[in-house]
Every structure is written in structure tokens, then in C-alpha cells.
Amino acid sequence: MLVRLLRLFPELPEAPTIRAALDRNLTSANLLAEAAYFRQPNRQSFERTYGWAWLLKLAEELHDWQDLNATAWSRSLQPLAEVIVDRYLNYLPRLTYPIRIGTHTNTAFGLAFALDYARACSHQELETLIVKSARGYYLKDASYPAEWELGGNDFLSPSLTEADLMCRIMEPSEFKSWFDRFLPRIADGKPEILLYPVKVSDRSDPMIVHLDGLHLSRAWCMRRVASVLPQQDPARLILIESAGRHMKEGLIHISSGRYVGEHWLASFAVHLLST
Secondary structure, eight states, X not given: OHHHHXXXXXXXXXXXXXXXXXXXXXXXXXXXXXXXXXXXXXXXTTTTTHHHHHHHHHHHHHHTOOOHHHHXXXXXXXXXXXXXXXXXXXXXXXOOSOOOOXXXXXXXXXXXXXXXXXXXXXXXXXXXXXXXXXXXXXXXXXXXOGGGOOOTTOSSOHHHHHHHHHHHHSOHHHHHHHHHHHSTTGGGTOOXXXXXXXXXXXXXXXXXXXHHHHHHHHHHHHHHHHHHSOTTOHHHHHHHHHHHHHHHHHHHTTTOSOHHHHHHHHHHHXXXXXX
């Protein structure tokens, strides 16, 4: 989040403070220690795959930034990024079934961010494996029961996160055919539970507040999917309208004054607004 903000707004008043914090943390010594921790026995599932995905998103953000500090940070981060890539290469061939939940271990989310990294950094082996895995996990999905999916601590929509991934690996015409089978009632505005913001009853609760993040992640998934569908596709128009509702509801609450939401919701907001 901080790196993306620096790239987008280099004159930000907080820029010197952000750079100093990154300098303190993204050192070669610190990141070699992190890489060594991941390599320890019995760490195979540590941060799988949510933490892996965000680490590769950071590496992607630093990769092609023409900035002296960023070049040094990227070089320091590379050993840890390589460990995470190895984790994906080792894990995906063994993951027979995708994990379809709305929290940290959601497979589609982890694959989408890792795919972004693989393409930005020209890692052909990782890209090929992700595309193959995604097609194996999701290509035959149809009539997804999205009206059942909302859970009380979700910050991802399993159906929309899957669609967000699949529109990255398919040509638009193939994706439209797949999406029409996958969520066939979107063009009719159904199911409403997927297309309208949800109730967040207690923002002081660290699990219930996940639903504020759900609004933001739903919005970025809907916007990406809509961008791939034909201009006059009724589903495209429905998704654009729904994304707007979710974005409005989610952004209102990113600074609630409560740590349980504020320490992570801003990263979702920045990702939504800058992609």
C-alpha cells in the first residue's frame, strides 16, 4: 500500500516518513531473516496463500519502479520473493481441490495476485502453472450458488474472486461464455445478496468488521469483470452499478478509529482505487 501511494503521489507530505519506514524494514538483513524463517521445517503452510499473495504484490510494485530507493528495496526483497514463488510451485501441484471461502486461504485470491507478479516479472513457470491450475479448478464451474456464500466474517466473495481470476486467464469471448454459465442470473440482478452492500453490525469486532473489506473487494472484482464483458452486456451494467454501491459503502468506513479495521482496510481501499 505504502509503495503504491509513493509511486502514485511522490510529493505526498508523508513521503519522507514512508521512505524512512521502508528503509528501516526492507533491508537485506531483515528480509534474509524472513526468508530463512519460511524455509524452516513445518513452515509450509505459514501465510498460505494470503500473506504469500501480498508479498508478491509488494515485489511486483517495486519491480519496475525507476527509483533509487525502490531498486534497493526490490533487490533486498528478491530472496524472500523467490521463497514464496517456490512455495507456489510446490503447493499448487498438490492442491487437488481449490479452497472456496471468503477469508485468508481463498485459492482464487492467492492465484490472482501471484499471476500479476508472474506476468510483471516475466516468471513464465509460475504463470503457466497458475493458468493451468485455475483452469483445472474452475473451468467447469456453473450455476454457482452465490446466494449461499455470504459468511459472517468474509472479506472476499468466493464467486467474484473466482471470476476476477478467470477473466485474467481467458480471452474475452471465452470468459463471457464461462461467466454466463457461472453466474447466469447476474443480468437479471440476482442474487441480490451478492449485488448489494451487507450489514456490518459491530465494527469493534475483529471478525464482523471483515464485511467492510468485503465491500471493497467485491467492488474491485466487479469492476475488473465488467471491463472484460461486452459494452452492452446487461451483466456488465449490473456489475458496474453494484461496484459503485459497494465502493461507496466500503470507503466510508476505512477510518473508523478502531484498530481492528483500520490496520488493513486501507490496503484494500488503495488497491481498489488504483487498479
